Amino acid sequence: MGSNIFNIGLVLGLPAIIFPGGIRVPRDAITMDLPILLAAVVLLTAFAFTGLVIARWEGALFFVLYLVYVSYLVLDSIGSEAAPIIGSIMVWFVLPALAAAVITVFAHKLGVYRWVRSKFSRFVAKRPRKKPHRAE
Secondary structure, three states: OHHHHHHHHHHHHHHHHHOOOOOOOOHHHHHHHHHHHHHHHHHHHHHHHOOOOOOHHHHHHHHHHHHHHHHHHHHHHOOOOHHHHHHHHHHHHHHHHHHHHHHHHHHHHHHHHHHHHHHHHHHOOOOOOOOOOOOO
16 A cells, blocks of 8 residues: 555656656556556455455465566567457456456355354353442
8 A cells, every 4th residue: 555655646746746748648557557456456455354364365366467467568568469468358357357256255255244143143142231330
């Protein structure tokens, strides 16, 4: 989180102040980079709120997604014909699949938590409230 704030505030903000024409935003930043960034944030948020722990498989998923994204950037920078294909696959298949996975994981975790709580709440003894001690 801190590096995102630093990058937006200093790395983008300072040059935008210095250069009178501002900074031109490439089309790929809006059509490719922004959806990937938002998907990663949503995925991280869902994983974090479903147990407050990023599991190994979740970390592995982030790592694989990062490798695919960096591969796309490298192929795009060298002008490979595969870059637009990988980009289209990422935007039209991977992102919707991630959204479906996030919704499924989040709904499952919430459903399991509620089910466990509803089934086993009768086994948890409710403690009576202690009355405050009055000094006389």
